[in-house]
Amino acid sequence: MNKVMKFFMRDSAIIPLAAIVLGFVFGAIVMLAGGYNPITAYSSLFSRVFGNMYDFGETIREITPLILTGLAVAFAFRAGLFNIGGEGQFIIGMTGASFVGIKLGGLPAIIHAPLAIIVGALLGGLWAAIAGYLKAKRGVNEVITTIMLNWIALYLANYTVNHFLLLKGQQRSVDIEPTASVSLGWLSAMFDNARLHWGTLFAILAAVFFYFxxxxxxxxxxxxxxxxxxxAAEYAGMNVNKNIIKAMFISGMFAGLAGVFEVLGVFHYQTVMPASPGYGFDGIAVALLGLTNPFGVLLAASLFGILTYGSAGMSFGADVPPELIRIVIGSIIFFVAAQGIVRWVIAPLYFKRKKEKVV
Structure with a gap:
């Protein structure tokens, strides 16, 4: 009995790894039920990601915003908060960077690009701090406020583009000035012109900052x-309200940076969005799979980026609808959340291995 309790209380990487395997297995079962070959599908997925330098570079590009939005959710969670507003903070950060990148033309690149990054990050942080303030001062649940702020951010961003940045006759802004670009031309050339940018380095540094x-x-x-x-924190003399606002502000900065680098490093303009991009919501899943650990988030974002970008390969190589990859992702999240099921599945294997060692 003691061995069972010890196993079920272990804090390790076994659970998310097992959840990933079970997610792939469940996805394979669904494919078989639909008449598709899961081996061909998964082979096509990974061939799409690692088949050539361009696709590998684009996969890295896909992973970058997931790291930052995952860190945003994980950071707030570590402070006892559930930030569902990464989507809104992403959009506000993107819009702030677009505004600076378009309206402040004429600045030298050494000033223009850093200024756009800083403004976008600060606006993302301030957007999240609204929910932090309402939580600290009025006791309003941050889940509700961040969800509402997502919609406000979407419509505010579209209003800004329509009234201040719009390219005539198009549903997008004018192009951002080249001096505000954060693209890495020399590195992109190495990856057959994949849209690589400084955001990937910033995302890794953000994870290191998170930890330290x-x-x-x-x-x-x-x-x-x-x-x-x-x-207990208040009894120890800590300013709880200040720390809540601070945690949400830093969390929002991470998500804001994700939006900044998407617009400055990938698209170089901002569209009038009919719906949210989805990176903020994917960040929730990344944070859960990464167990809200910054380096776990790096690995989880890599997996999600590979699955998301590689899903097109499943469609072309195995005629599998790309929507099926969302079933795999959803299954992985389910098994991470339902850790009791995962432990029930892997516990016999664990104890069998321990028994063989004793023998």
């Missing part, structure tokens, strides 16, 4: 303490 700030600084300790128990 939360686990190596006094402020990070306070944020984690507030996340564990607000009453």
């Amino acid at each position: 700030f939360l686990w190596k600084t006094k402020q990070g300790y306070e944020l984690r303490a507030v996340g564990h128990n607000t009453n």
